[in-house]
Amino acid sequence: MAMCVFACLFLCVDVCVVLSLGVARLLVQHAFVTMWVGGLLRWGLLLLVTCYYPDSPAWMRSFEGFQTVTVHCLLYPAYGTLLWACGRSTVELFWGWQTWQGVSKHFISSSLWSITCCVTCGVTSGEMAIPYYTGKITDWIMKEDEPEAFSNAIKIMSILTIMSAVFEFLCDLIYNITMSLIHTSIQKQVFECVLKQEVAFFDHTSTGEIVSRITTDTNTMSESLSEELNILIWYSMRLLFLYGFMLLLSVRLSIFTVLGLPIIWIIPEFSGRFLQGHSVKVQDSLAKANKVATETFSCMKTVKSFANEDGETERYRMHLEATYALNKVEAAAYTASTWTNSMSNLALKVSILYYGGQLVAGRDVSSGDLVAFVLYELQFSSALEALISYYPHVKKAIGASEKIFEYVDRKPDIPPEGTLAPDALEGHVRFNNVTFAYPSRPGENILKGACLELKPGKITALVGPSDGGKSTIVRLLDRFYHPQSGEILLDGKPLQSYREQYLHEKISVVAQEPMLFARSITENIRYGKEDVTDEEVEAAAKLAHAHKFISDFPKGYDTDTGEKGSKVSGGQRQRIAIARALIRRPQILVLDDATSDLDTESEHMVYQALLRDSSRRTVLLITHRASGAQIAEHVLFLRAGEVVEQGTHDDLVRKNGAYAEFLRQQNTTFHRYTDAEAADLPLA
Incomplete structure (x- = not known):
């Protein structure tokens, strides 16, 4: 023994x-x-x-x-x-330090935390005294003496009950407000951390997965922890006060109760570990399903044009079935955990009743004290059972938060930001022997020792076949990526030595397929430059030859462009994007085939506006059309990541080299073969 x-x-x-x-x-x-x-x-x-x-x-x-x-x-x-x-x-x-650190940091920062603790103490201390006076009433009934003790106990119990109800209301109110603040703060922090990541992060991380982490996972974690933290605080205080009263009534019964607790604690620990790991798999599977849905909705026109609605539905169904299978395992594990917890608690209660009866028979405790102790023990077991039953939920929340706090703790793979931000910038750009490969394809060099120069106040055209590295040069100039070797100089200083915000204020890029936000045309043109006036917005639109069609809309500049600019045509979208770039008054303007959807007249008017304004800035014009190259004062012909030829348009045509051959291929008309000619062609 x-x-x-x-x-x-x-x-x-x-x-x-x-x-x-x-x-x-x-x-x-x-x-x-x-x-x-x-x-x-x-x-x-x-x-x-x-x-x-x-x-x-x-x-x-x-x-x-x-x-x-x-x-x-x-x-x-x-x-x-x-x-x-x-x-x-x-x-x-x-x-699970990541989860609790992230949550407690926001929780403790709120001034409501101390108020919540104080009110919780008030609630628990009020409720805990009720069984004690119930035991006193039992002793009075058994002895039938001291009539004033009965009335006093009833009065005190009534007062404590009312106080406990009031404190409980205040505690719930304060707690719910605090958790709402925490949820908002965490979601905002995750969003900010994702925005700070390097562009390569978005190359290998899908939009659907990111959206799932920011919305679904943060909601799952916040909802779980908001309930679990409430129970953790509430029942932890109850356990402390309950056990204090139990010790006052009977030390031996209290020790006997504690001896049975390790068994009750060990079971949920093992089940909780399994649920935590399985929760990560569930969240990953759900993120994949969200990725399919987001990708399908964002490419809805393509899906419908290829009549692939059934195919996308089948893909989504397969991911949902995989998630459902994982959810079934999780539900079975949670049910088994709950059942074992209940059985162990039942065994503990029966043992305490038996041992308590032995103590009453030996007159070690009074009948009233035993009644009070049993009431305390029932509440103690109930509180402990609640904590244990919600322990798997806490582990699930920790599992759901792992990916969230991976984003929060992830350090962007960006070199240290520079400090240069000169008041005057000439816009002289030079690429010296630049070699670059995308992080997703490290063995495939897109640029191979490329050398080029963009002179201030000049229009430089960058021409070449597809996959030659033209857009890659733009991304390097915008500092989305960093070259593996060589250097990029801006006004004679390394590009990375400039402050990033300053750099993006001085460089404006218009892509071939520019993205517009689901906002008004005015808000899109003013994007990132909220302090400009309506007159400046209109002036930029006129330079981009966009004012006329904007004015023809019923709502004019207040017209909503739709998601990604879906409510305007491709040419209109490009001209709005050009206006958005011009309103910033950049020192370096890059047009990455930004007039490909414009008709000849509109393209000519845009180029004329650029010519009138080009003396104040450096312009890089990436184009496949001869009309674009003809207005440039300097032409760079890029092929397979190398600058093969450079000079003026007329000089390169007279040279009759790679650039002239490229133009001839562009101007080659389609020839329809006769049946006899087609018969002589080699089979593919």
């Missing part, structure tokens, strides 16, 4: 210390410090129990016993340190 008592005491102390250290890891950022200090503290407490408990086994007090306790306490810290030394991720190993 003495051996069993020692084993229960040893296990109880060990579990309580482990859980206390788990809470400490949630509050202290330095995980390795808490892990090792906690391990040493655990080792010391267990050695004290072993050495000073009179009935501890002899072998436990020997060197072998000390060695066993040492391995038992320090194995986990050593394992975590080994993982860290090997370069493995140890963040979620330390009790």
